Amino acid sequence: xxxxxxxxxxxxxxxxxxxxxxxxxxxxxxxxxxxxxxxxxxxxxxxxxxxxxxxxxxxxxxxxxxxxxxxxxxxxxxxxxxxxxxxxxxxxxxxxxxxxxxxxxxxxxxxxxxxxxxxxxxxxxxxxxxxxxxxxxxxxxxxxxxxxxxxxxxxxxxxxxxxxxxxxxxxxxxxxxxxxxxxxxxxxxxxxxxxxxxxxxxxxxxxxxxxxxxxxxxxxxxxxxxxxxxxxxxxxxxxxxxxxxxx
Amino acid sequence: xxxxxxxxxxxxxxxxxxxxxxxxxxxxxxxxxxxxxxxxxxxxxxxxxxxxxxxxxxxxxxxxxxxxxxxxxxxxxxxxxxxxxxxxxxxxxxxxxxxxxxxxxxxxxxxxxxxxxxxxxxxxxxxxxxxxxxxxxxxxxxxxxxxxxxxxxxxxxxxxxxxxxxxxxxxxxxxxxxxxxxxxxxxxxxxxxxxxxxxxxxxxxxxxxxxxxxxxxxxxxxxxxxxxxxxxxxxxxxxxxxxxxxxxxxxxxxxxxxxxxxxxxxxxxxxxxxxxxxxxxxxxxxxxxxxxxxxxxxxxxxxxxxxxxxxxxxxxxxxxxxxxxxxxxxxxxxxxxxxxxxxxxxxxxxxxxxxxxxxxxxxxxxxxxxxxxxxxxxxxxxxxxxx
Numbered sequence: 001x002x003x004x005x006x007x008x009x010x011x012x013x014x015x016x017x018x019x020x021x022x023x024x025x026x027x028x029x030x031x032x033x034x035x036x037x038x039x040x041x042x043x044x045x046x047x048x049x050x051x052x053x054x055x056x057x058x059x060x061x062x063x064x065x066x067x068x069x070x071x072x073x074x075x076x077x078x079x080x081x082x083x084x085x086x087x088x089x090x091x092x093x094x095x096x097x098x099x100x101x102x103x104x105x106x107x108x109x110x111x112x113x114x115x116x117x118x119x120x121x122x123x124x125x126x127x128x129x130x131x132x133x134x135x136x137x138x139x140x141x142x143x144x145x146x147x148x149x150x151x152x153x154x155x156x157x158x159x160x161x162x163x164x165x166x167x168x169x170x171x172x173x174x175x176x177x178x179x180x181x182x183x184x185x186x187x188x189x190x191x192x193x194x195x196x197x198x199x200x201x202x203x204x205x206x207x208x209x210x211x212x213x214x215x216x217x218x219x220x221x222x223x224x225x226x227x228x229x230x231x232x233x234x235x236x237x238x239x240x241x242x243x244x245x246x247x
Numbered sequence: 248x249x250x251x252x253x254x255x256x257x258x259x260x261x262x263x264x265x266x267x268x269x270x271x272x273x274x275x276x277x278x279x280x281x282x283x284x285x286x287x288x289x290x291x292x293x294x295x296x297x298x299x300x301x302x303x304x305x306x307x308x309x310x311x312x313x314x315x316x317x318x319x320x321x322x323x324x325x326x327x328x329x330x331x332x333x334x335x336x337x338x339x340x341x342x343x344x345x346x347x348x349x350x351x352x353x354x355x356x357x358x359x360x361x362x363x364x365x366x367x368x369x370x371x372x373x374x375x376x377x378x379x380x381x382x383x384x385x386x387x388x389x390x391x392x393x394x395x396x397x398x399x400x401x402x403x404x405x406x407x408x409x410x411x412x413x414x415x416x417x418x419x420x421x422x423x424x425x426x427x428x429x430x431x432x433x434x435x436x437x438x439x440x441x442x443x444x445x446x447x448x449x450x451x452x453x454x455x456x457x458x459x460x461x462x463x464x465x466x467x468x469x470x471x472x473x474x475x476x477x478x479x480x481x482x483x484x485x486x487x488x489x490x491x492x493x494x495x496x497x498x499x500x501x502x503x504x505x506x507x508x509x510x511x512x513x514x515x516x517x518x519x520x521x522x523x524x525x526x527x528x529x530x531x532x533x534x535x536x537x538x539x540x541x542x543x544x545x546x547x548x549x550x551x552x553x554x555x556x557x558x559x560x561x562x563x564x565x566x567x568x569x570x571x572x573x574x575x576x577x578x579x580x581x582x583x584x585x586x587x588x589x590x591x592x593x594x595x596x597x598x599x600x601x602x603x604x605x606x607x608x609x610x611x612x613x614x615x616x617x618x619x620x621x622x623x624x625x626x627x628x629x630x631x632x633x634x
Contacts, residue, residue: 004446004532006513006525009457010467021458025451026392039399051431053413076325106328106419111427120413156424157358157553167358168551176557245559 052149055107056123057136058098059143059150062087065117067094068197068229071109079103085138094197095138100126107152114174114227116151119143159247176246177228179221185240188217192232192241200225201232258612262299271297276615280309284619286383287629289603293610293618300618303610305603310633318593323349323423323562326593331417333595334631336379339372339408339418340573341631346421347502348569348580352562353423360552361425362504366541367438368411368420370534374445375404376574377531380626381452384524387623388462396452403441410434425555435542442535449531456524466521470609470621473518480608481601484576485530486624489523491516496572508540523624560588573598575626597631 041048050056058071062085072080079102085095096109096118109118121143128134143150155170179192193201200222205215219232219241233241279290288309294302314333318326330345331338343365350357378401385393405415410431412420420427456462472482477490487494495512497505513529515522564586570579576598583592602625609621 003511003513003529005453005529006515009453009525010463010521011457019459019461022392022455025454029451039402051410051413053428053431054409055413055419074325076321076328104328104332104417105414106331106417107413108324108328108419152428156555156557159355159556162358162553162556167553170553173557243560247557247559 050122054122055105055120059119059121060141061117066197070229074108074112077102077104098136101134110152119150174227179241180244182240185238191235192219195231195235198225286627300610300613303606305606310629314634322588328419334628336376339368343421344571348582349423352567358553360548361554363541363544364426370538373534373574384623387619424558429554470520480605483598485526488514489526490518600632
């Protein structure tokens with residue numbers, strides 16, 4: 001390896017009044033641009049090409065979304081709020097609403113979406129006249145030209161896989177971590193089953209309370225249905241559920 | 248080193264001679280916070296004796312956002328997009344530094360491919376930052392052509408960022424345990440073409456700067472800093488290497504895979520403003536070399552090599568720090584974790600905060616008209632200075 005620039009400079013020519021060479025370079029560029037295509041584009045009429053994974057405003061596939069709130073939880077600027085929305089069949093469902101005035105376009109919502117409903121979109125012209133116009137509701141977030149590249153997938157390699165010589169295996173983060181129940185802490189309040197967005201938690205009867213005569217209920221987690229959104233862990237009043245991390 | 252001390256002594260003698268002749272009051276001039284010379288919001292107070300600057304005092308803090316306090320309320324992955332916003336020109340290196348600090352605290356090792364991708368991304372960021380600096384120096388010296396040409400070249404590297412991670416400047420690319428995504432299709436082809444093209448274009452920009460006696464005479468021989476002074480005041484980065492201190496963290500305390508790529512660290516003993524300019528220009532060529540080697544290593548690792556390992560969400564209690572060679576100097580993050588998923592304290596050492604503290608040293612004996620040209624060599628960025 002050698003220095004490229006420091007070998008040639010400083011030159012002694014710069015000591016005197018030597019300003020012809022820079023002028024010559026500018027003239028050369030002038031001659032080039034007469035024949036060549038310009039570097040700039042006429043912006044409102046022409047636009048630069050952007051790749052699929054370009055991080056513009058967030059987009060949402062309304063029917064795919066399960067309303068787990070993972071996007072709201074991971075958003076660093078807290079611009080996503082889970083609101084009640086009406087589905088096609090008239091039911092009230094929970095869907096994200098994005099305040100683009102606060103959005104940092106970091107793409108975390110698309111990355112951490114367990115069902116790939118949240119996407120990044122290449123839309124970047126987002127100026128509005130009022131702040132309320134910047135509130136994008138669940139329906140307005142829809143983007144019809146969604147491609148596969150816009151659904152940013154969070155695929156990782158496990159350290160245990162690398163150690164076992166299985167380095168080429170990719171797993172989705174949402175298929176790994178599952179909540180684990182500490183039986184002694186659980187009071188059987190059914191909150192976890194209510195809050196689960198994919199109905200992966202079933203309350204199962206495990207015997208009868210001897211004092212009151214009521215049945216003892218314990219949550220049983222369907223590990224295939226679970227998307228590891230950790231809603232049940234957040235809502236557990238007795239901290240009986242903890243996320244068991246697979247590494 | 249003796250010859251580099253001589254001019255400052257001569258300047259002092261000259262001042263003394265002038266002072267003997269006539270008594271004049273010294274005057275404080277306040278430049279900033281809204282001033283064409285200050286790239287960002289900061290104030291420089293200079294004390295002038297006639298036309299010569301005898302004392303200077305930088306005032307920073309107009310852009311304080313409470314960054315370090317805000318990180319204490321966020322989980323570890325959420326701080327990565329925030330680290331982007333520390334500095335718009337060196338966003339990739341700060342994100343990289345933050346991820347390295349947390350990885351050190353977790354005691355985890357990241358895959359080889361992620362290390363090389365991070366090197367490539369870092370060096371693209373370094374070229375971006377240096378081109379931004381070159382544009383600023385060009386305007387401060389009154390050469391608008393350099394500004395336009397440097398910004399034109401920077402655009403190609405921003406396009407590379409878009410291809411790699413989907414955003415131009417706030418990249419949000421490194422992750423705790425690797426990088427966000429693998430290199431995209433044809434990225435290696437594009438980056439090699441861009442680098443080849445850039446090296447040719449950089450020679451033309453150099454011809455504008457170095458072959459023009461007007462530009463060189465405004466940088467050469469002014470604002471001398473000796474090796475000892477640079478070490479004592481805490482200068483780091485290209486400004487320090489221009490003063491003759493042979494130290495680069497990429498070579499002397501290698502992080503990631505910098506010990507497996509071959510590059511030179513430019514060092515000059517002149518210690519003047521022109522030397523600091525030359526160091527940065529040479530660094531851009533060296534960055535191109537590093538990119539070429541790292542891209543070859545990525546290609547050799549194959550398409551299916553792992554690029555991201557899963558990181559645990561909780562960091563064990565303890566204190567850890569990590570330092571890296573930022574485009575502007577040595578940046579450091581100090582993490583105190585208490586075993587939860589949020590940091591207890593995250594301290595950032597910004598290279599510019601210490602570099603700008605040497606303003607007094609740099610401005611002594613300099614004419615008022617040259618003060619912007621001298622302080623442009625710091626490559627001021629207020630986002631990371633005030634945090």
